[in-house]
Amino acid sequence: MKIKSICDYCGAAFIARTTVTKCCSDICAKRYYKKRKRDQKIAQSQLITENSNEKLIDRINDQSYFSLKTLDYLSVKEAAQLLKCDPRTIYRLIKSGRLPYANLSIRRIRILKHLQRVLLPG
Structure with a gap:
């Protein structure tokens, strides 16, 4: 063929x-x-x-931002999203004592949302 x-x-x-x-x-x-x-x-x-x-x-969706604003306690990842910074920055602030936190267990750090205002100037 x-x-x-x-x-x-x-x-x-x-x-x-x-x-x-x-x-x-x-x-x-x-x-x-x-x-x-x-x-x-x-x-x-x-x-x-x-x-x-x-x-x-x-x-980056705004809906996730507003849902984070309604929480009283935040994880490190949520706090980083709310403050628009890296989670390592949150850990550094916790270690330096500038950000109060509660240790629920070895891997569960919670941050009171109203205490985050300490970071913001004015």
Whole structure:
């Protein structure tokens, strides 16, 4: 069986031996395979980037900010979101004594929300 076809990689005309042949030679087939894999990785990376941007937007959402404002006690992560700083900054303020806290257990630190006003000037 001889079928006239066009190479998907280089665009050259060739005579295919089967109906599923897409490339004119073994070299073009290998290069086309690498190109497909590269394009798949790029598409996957773009999808991950878009999803991470959506998650970032969700984290910065004002509704989460207002829900944090209604809590009386905050975790370190929530306090960092409310003060718009890094959690390491909260830990540093706790260690220096500038931010009062309560240790509920080894990994549970809670901060009274009204005591955070000590940090804010004026």
